[in-house]
Amino acid sequence: GDSVTQMEGPVTLSEEAFLTINCTYTATGYPSLFWYVQYPGEGLQLLLKATKADDKGSNKGFEATYRKETTSFHLEKGSVQVSDSAVYFCALTANSGYSTLTFGKGTMLLVSP
Amino acid sequence: GAVVSQHPSWVICKSGTSVKIECRSLDFQATTMFWYRQFPKQSLMLMATSNEGSKATYEQGVEKDKFLINHASLTLSTLTVTSAHPEDSSFYICSASDTSRGSYEQYFGPGTRLTVT
Numbered sequence: 341g342d343s344v345t346q347m348e349g350p351v352t353l354s355e356e357a358f359l360t361i362n363c364t365y366t367a368t369g370y371p372s373l374f375w376y377v378q379y380p381g382e383g384l385q386l387l388l389k390a391t392k393a394d395d396k397g398s399n400k401g402f403e404a405t406y407r408k409e410t411t412s413f414h415l416e417k418g419s420v421q422v423s424d425s426a427v428y429f430c431a432l433t434a435n436s437g438y439s440t441l442t443f444g445k446g447t448m449l450l451v452s453p
Numbered sequence: 454g455a456v457v458s459q460h461p462s463w464v465i466c467k468s469g470t471s472v473k474i475e476c477r478s479l480d481f482q483a484t485t486m487f488w489y490r491q492f493p494k495q496s497l498m499l500m501a502t503s504n505e506g507s508k509a510t511y512e513q514g515v516e517k518d519k520f521l522i523n524h525a526s527l528t529l530s531t532l533t534v535t536s537a538h539p540e541d542s543s544f545y546i547c548s549a550s551d552t553s554r555g556s557y558e559q560y561f562g563p564g565t566r567l568t569v570t
Contacts, residue, residue, distance in 0.1 A: 376561075383459075383546050383563040384497070429496065433557055440487065441548075441559055445496045 342367040346430050346444035353420055353451050361415040361447045363404075363430035371432040373397075373406050373413040374441070378427045387415075387428070425451045456480055457549050459562035466537055466569055474532045474565045476547035483549035486530040487559060488522060491544040503530055537569040 347362040365373065372391045376384040388397030393408035402417045413430060430444040456479040466472045476486060485504050489497040501517075503509035503524035511517045519541075521533040530549075534541050544566050548559040 372557075381564075381566075384548075384561040386558070386560075389558075433559075440499055440502060443496045446494075448494075 342371065342432060342434065342442045344430050344432055344442055344444035346428075346447050348445075349427075349448040351447060351449045353449070355422055355451055355453050356419045357451075359415070359417040359420045359424075359449065361428055361430075361449070363413045363415065363444060365411050365413065365430075365432050367411075367432055367434065367442075369434055370408075371434050373404070374431045374433070375402070375404055375413070375415050376429040376431060376443075378429065378446070380426070384429065420449070420451045422451045422453055425449055455560040457483075457547065457560045457562040459545075459547055459565050461565060462563065463566040464568070466567070468538055468569055469536055471533055471535045472537055472567060474534075474545055474547075474567070476530045476532070476549070476562050478528045478549045478551075478560070481549075481551045481560075482527040482553065483530070484527065484552045485550045486524055487548045487550075488520075488530075488532050489546045489548070491546060491564075493544075497546060500532075534567065537567070539569045542567055542569045 343366045345364050374389045375387040377387045388399040390397040390406035396405045404413050404415045427446045427448045429446045431441045433441050458477045460475045488500045491497050500515045501509040501511045509522035524530040546564040548561045
């Protein structure tokens with residue numbers, strides 16, 4: 341079945357540091373890929389997405405590129421802020437039917453001033 | 454657009470009682486709704502998928518008689534935890550899709566924290 345693997349956290353960075361959170365996936369066909377963010381005590385918010393190979397999703401300074409050859413969708417940000425502290429989930433869904441989301445285990449990011 | 458609300462945001466109930474959680478799509482028709490459960494510091498576990506007017510499809514290992522899901526309209530789904538026990542304490546999150554528009558993107562509610570004492 342489909343699966344998503346994320347790097348384990350927590351990832352601890354100082355403000356303005358560069359962020360990379362690795363995500364790789366296993367899926368049949370051509371899935372859509374997502375990054376969701378969850379702030380403490382809240383539900384999930386869609387951060388960015390990409391629906392086909394070589395697409396780059398971007399939002400709020402975060403970027404991720406859909407790499408089919410390496411089955412990866414790594415999340416990056418050039419300069420993190422304290423307010424970016426949250427749990428980040430990589431996820432995929434097949435592009436057919438009412439497809440369910442398959443989530444990675446989540447990576448906690450802690451940014452200190 | 455694409456806002457999903459949940460009510461209540463948190464609830465405390467006594468063991469043996471039932472509790473209902475509502476999930477509403479505020480500005481779109483939710484042809485499909487999903488219910489997830491999240492344990493502390495863990496990922497989301499899909500419990501069930503429901504289409505408006507149909508019975509929910511439960512994931513393996515989820516007791517359908519314990520977690521009753523109703524999706525009676527295009528804007529409302531409810532999850533009822535029956536005869537709740539402390540092990541049912543968790544964070545429950547719903548999401549909704551409007552697949553009639555050919556989109557399978559899920560929009561998530563803010564979650565409901567259930568504590569069973």
